[in-house]
Amino acid sequence: MFKKILIANRGEIACRVAATARRMGVRTVAVYSDADANAKHVTACDEAVHIGGSAPKDSYLRWERILEAAKQTGAEAIHPGYGFLSENEDFANACAQAGLVFIGPPASAIRAMGLKAESKQLMEKAGVPLVPGYHGADQNPELLQREADRIGYPVLIKASAGGGGKGMRLVEKSEDFAAALASCQREAINSFGNDAVLIEKYVLRPRHIEIQVFGDTQGNCVYLFERDCSVQRRHQKVLEEAPAPGMTEALRKQMGEAAVAAAKAVHYVGAGTVEFIVEQPGGYEAPEQMKFYFMEMNTRLQVEHPVTEAITGEDLVAWQLQVAAGKPLPKQQSELRIQGHAIEARICAENPDNGFLPATGSLHVYRKPACTSFEIGAVRVDDGVREGDAISPFYDSMIAKLIVRGETREQALARLDEALQQTHIVGLSTNVQFLRQVIRSQAFATAQLDTALIEREKDGLFHQQPLALGLAVAAAVARALEGERSLETADPFSRRDGWRSHGESLRLWQFQSGDQPLEARLRYLHQGGLELAVGDELGGLEWQLREDGALVLHFAGQRLVAQVHVRGEHYHVFAQAGAAVLSLADALAHAGDAQSEGGRLTAPMPGKLVSFAVKAGDKVSKGQPLAVMEAMKMEHTIAAPADGEVTELLYAAGDQVAEGAELLRIQA
Structure with missing residues (x-):
């Protein structure tokens, strides 16, 4: 086994690899950019080397500098993580020439599977089913238009060297093809340095199901079952689960064997994922009629690998290190079993209600659910950030991966909802509440899965306010009063409970929830106590502050347990039902409206x-x-x-x- 490895990545995957290496007694070297000088992954490793500027092209994509760092620190091998250089055949070759082990597949396998068009031709020879499409080398826009018209709309344009949803466009009619092609090629050249595309028939009601494969240098290859990654936005995965709901044993075996055949066709070594598009011609209730087609092979460890670890009990990073060190696979196919059900949610800095626009900012509050082993509590968080860290515009918007396991899918769903409810992030927009809406939806709960689920269910997923605003306002008022009470002294003139020697007093609060104004009228009663009016709701207000900082609130005959985090004029209310953000109204809020901005x-x-x-x-x-x-x-x-x-x-x-x-x- 290696004594020291360099991790050529950042964020949660760098922390993830470092954790397994530490358990195996392997020392680790981190690399970091200017933006990541104080990042979590830097402290997670035994050593760290600065490699350049904040932009990936100035740091994490500078493989010559990374090789220098490996030699400088005495590392014997390089783990590329995913993204960045993980599927770069030139980097894999450079590692070999430098006498370093690339913890991944041979460069020849990366090359064979890296270009989608060529890989489709290879899979066709290996007998793996393919979606109807055009995978040719001729990239003349007029020819591509004719091929799309021949295949029939809707079609998908996909960057041949792409992945992660980048360089992909859905085209529903012929007249939109040229503009979509230009946009796709532009994004492809910026992301991958290659603007070649392929065109495929868009499968209606498709599911995205992938098979985890593993090969070793002795020629052994196994599949560690499947993951369903159908819930996507912008062609990027949002939720992943294993095993795939509705999967029959016969189809699992067919897909697993096809994936192994694909891997063996390129003499694959290490962890890889064979991705299939699965058609449901008989609808959601007829899984026995599902048909699968090869989509692509990712020649690296996937973001969603923890759900496979959860249902198999295997550490895939440990497998990677063992295979890269020349050892045989830890288990053969007959020894692998599925145990329970696991789901992963990607927590991202983005605004789902605004087209999933990425967000930047600092994690002023970052509270995670209690994490335990899968055997005990079934909750795991993989992240590369800490409270107070900044989410910059230079890298992916993912903050963390939340993984849960249960004996059944229903149990895993319940645990995921509870864990998301316990995830409090203040400082930037996130998709946490959106994820709760998705997993609570009837379609997801009953496994009516396809890649259009979010679009299909959009009326129930976006612009939702599951937490009653009256209760949210009451919690914000109680939190403000609690803060005032903490400032009181023995001096009677510092009392902040509204006490008067006679009569009653009234306070007015103006809040805003999005575009909705909310007025709260708080009355201090002469006989003692508080009465709060929020809109049409009126009732007594009582609360207690628990040791964990939560407010136990009673208002208008309702009870609420909430955590309220105050950031400036903003009150962030988190409760079991959902969350809300309230802002103290600003009288000058409309002084700079769009009309006064002059266009x-x-x-x-x-x-x-x-x-x-x-x-x-x-x-x-x-x-x-x-x-x-x-x-x-x-x-x-x-x-x-x-x-x-x-x-x-x-x-x-x-x-x-x-x-x-x-x-x-x-x-x-």
């Missing part, structure tokens, strides 16, 4: 301005694309809010812009 358009987040679709003097219509920005590995289109004329462009393509920066001006 300015600003960047919704920090990032790079990719391109403008207009120039000064152009007439534009409401909804027309104006510019494209890139942040956190995703492209975002900025559209015209109204009809008008472009009067000025204030930046150039390629410029880095701050959140709120004025990009262009339009005269209505």
